[in-house]
Every structure is written in structure tokens, then in C-alpha cells.
Amino acid sequence: MTKESSLKIFIVEDERLGLERLIKLLHELDPSIEVLGHAETVKSTVWWLQNNPAPDLLLLDIELADGQCFEIFRQIDVQVPVIFTTSYDEYALNAFKVNSVDYLLKPIRKEELAQSLAKLQRLKTLYTGKESALNVDKLIASLSSFQPPQQFRKRFLVKQGQKLQAIEVEEIAWFTTDSKICFLRTWENQRYVVDYSLEELAAMLDPQLFFRVNRSYIVHIKAIKVINPYFNGKLQLQLSPAPEQNDVIISKEKAAEFKKWMGK
Numbered sequence: 001m002t003k004e005s006s007l008k009i010f011i012v013e014d015e016r017l018g019l020e021r022l023i024k025l026l027h028e029l030d031p032s033i034e035v036l037g038h039a040e041t042v043k044s045t046v047w048w049l050q051n052n053p054a055p056d057l058l059l060l061d062i063e064l065a066d067g068q069c070f071e072i073f074r075q076i077d078v079q080v081p082v083i084f085t086t087s088y089d090e091y092a093l094n095a096f097k098v099n100s101v102d103y104l105l106k107p108i109r110k111e112e113l114a115q116s117l118a119k120l121q122r123l124k125t126l127y128t129g130k131e132s133a134l135n136v137d138k139l140i141a142s143l144s145s146f147q148p149p150q151q152f153r154k155r156f157l158v159k160q161g162q163k164l165q166a167i168e169v170e171e172i173a174w175f176t177t178d179s180k181i182c183f184l185r186t187w188e189n190q191r192y193v194v195d196y197s198l199e200e201l202a203a204m205l206d207p208q209l210f211f212r213v214n215r216s217y218i219v220h221i222k223a224i225k226v227i228n229p230y231f232n233g234k235l236q237l238q239l240s241p242a243p244e245q246n247d248v249i250i251s252k253e254k255a256a257e258f259k260k261w262m263g264k
Contacts, residue, residue, distance in 0.1 A: 006032035007117070010048065010055040012072075013085070014040040014065045018106065022059060022085070025110050029117065041066045046075050054080050057101070057120060062086040081123070083116050153204035156184065158192035167192060173223040173241055175201055177216055189241040211261050213237060213250050221262070 009026065013019040019038055026033045036055050039045040041064050049072075058080050062069050072078060087106045101123065102116035155166045171186045175198060182194045182201070194201070202212050212218045219239060226238035233252035250258050 006030060006034060007056045007120075008034045008036055009057045009059060010036045010052075011038040011059045012040075012045050012064065012069060013038060013059070013061045014063075015061075018061070018085075022108065022113075025108065025113050028110065029114050040064065042069065042071045042075075045069070045072050049076060049078065049080075056081075057117075058082045060084050062088070081120060083113075083120075152206040156192075156194055158184070158194065160192070165192075169205070172220060174217055174219040174239060174243070176218075176243060185241060185243070187241070207261075211258060213248060213258060214254070217243075217248055219248075224262070227262075 007030075011019060011022055013022060023035055026035065036052070037048065039048055043066060045060075045064075058078070060069050060072075060082050062084055063086060069084075081101045083101050084103045085106060085108060086103075101120045104112055104116060153169055155168045156172075157164055158167055159165075167184065167186065171188075172184050173187050175182060175184050175194065177183070177198050182196060182198060183191050184194050185191050196204070198212060198215075198218055201218055202210075205218065208221075210218050210220055219237070223239045223241075224237055225240045228236040228238070230236040230249060233255060235250040235255050235258065237248040237250065239248060
């Protein structure tokens with residue numbers, strides 16, 4: 001980066017050593033980089049962004065002294081590209097839902113930080129107009145539109161007597177609820193209690209494989225053996241393994257969606 005294209009950066013980091021290391025790495029990569037300041041909390045970051053000209057980039061730690069940094073984006077409209085820093089990679093999906101240029105795991109390596117800054121520069125070049133001014137709206141729209149592959153549940157931990165057992169999703173034929181208790185049924189016709197509601201399960205499971213057919217059942221596509229027309233435009237399913245309640249009914253309203261799902 002040249003002198004005239006140097007970055008103005010604001011750092012949000014609640015660990016003193018982490019802050020000092022970041023500043024050191026930035027100046028080693030480009031002495032012309034200007035660190036405008038730093039904050040340690042959600043509250044102080046919101047205040048700074050509301051009362052100062054926008055920086056070119058935020059270096060933003062996810063876990064702060066008063067909560068997760070995503071609260072910043074809920075409180076104010078942040079029109080600044082962000083590089084997230086954290087020790088926990090579980091936050092990657094949330095990070096890329098906001099203005100993320102990149103996502104760096106601590107301890108941050110100089111080469112990775114350099115790559116992230118280079119990526120920002122490429123994006124600036126891509127979305128810079130004839131006036132040589134960064135079009136923030138276009139940049140933010142591009143960054144926000146990025147959606148990493150969704151991660152679906154791979155297994156569930158269930159009780160078997162006094163022991164705990166992991167059941168792989170590939171072993172599950174369907175889920176059902178009875179008296180507000182949710183169960184899974186395996187292909188081997190084993191039944192286990194699951195500590196989630198059907199609403200929660202529907203968000204965890206791959207929609208290409210599982211479908212919530214009614215208020216009581218989520219079924220794997222291969223568990224559906226027969227689809228029968230039923231009264232008033234409804235559908236009746238025969239599942240394998242068969243549930244104790246043989247009538248698994250899909251409402252007229254949901255039948256069209258179900259047929260579309262089955263035909264994919």
C-alpha cells in the first residue's frame with residue numbers, strides 16, 4: 001500500500017496484549033497505516049462510531065468485555081468493512097452475515113493479516129468509481145451477500161439408560177413429538193428422547209433430506225414408502241419404520257409444498 005492509499009483503522013479489542021500485537025503487525029506491514037484509536041466494549045465502540053468519521057476498516061474482536069460484538073450491528077448501522085478476530089471459529093457464520101472482509105483466528109499471523117488487507121484493497125479497487133472514492137454501499141452489499149455453506153446437524157446426543165449415546169443423522173428415519181416430548185426413530189426402529197422441539201430440529205436438519213410434514217412429524221425422504229390421497233386434498237403417508245400412530249396426515253395447505261419437495 002502506498003502512502004496516499006494507506007488505511008485508517010479502528011481496533012476493537014479488550015485484551016491489551018492482543019491490541020499491542022495487532023498494532024505492531026499493522027505497522028510492520030505498512031508504516032503508513034493510521035490506527036485511529038481502539039475500544040474494549042460494545043458500548044464504547046458504538047459511541048466512537050457515532051461520534052467520529054468512519055474509518056476505512058474495523059478490526060473487531062468478537063468476544064468483548066460486555067458481550068459479543070454482533071450487538072454493535074444491532075444498535076447502529078455500521079457502514080464500514082470489518083475484519084473479525086477471535087479465538088473461537090464457531091462464530092464464523094455470524095461474522096459473514098455482516099460487513100465482513102475476512103475472519104482471522106487468534107493468534108493472528110502476519111501473513112494472514114496481510115492477505116486480509118490485500119483482499120480489502122482488491123474490493124476497494126473493484127468498487128471504486130471514477131471519482132476514486134470508495135462506494136461503501138456497493139462494497140457492503142457485496143460483502144453482506146456472501147453466505148458460507150450452511151452447516152447442518154451431524155449427530156444428536158441421547159440418553160440410553162444411564163449412558164449417553166451419539167446418534168448420527170444418517171441413522172434417523174423421523175422425529176415426532178408426544179405430550180411435548182420429542183423423540184427420534186432410527187432405521188433400526190429404536191426410539192430416543194431428543195432435547196429439542198420440532199421447530200428447533202427443523203432449523204438444524206438438511207431440508208433436502210428432512211421435511212416437517214405436520215405439527216407432529218419431521219421425516220427423512222427415504223422413510224416415506226407410500227403417499228396416499230386423502231380427504232379434502234390432504235395426503236396420507238406410510239412411513240418405515242411405521243409409527244404407532246399409522247395416520248401421518250399432510251394438510252391440504254402443505255400438500256403442494258410437500259409434493260414440490262418430493263419431486264426435487
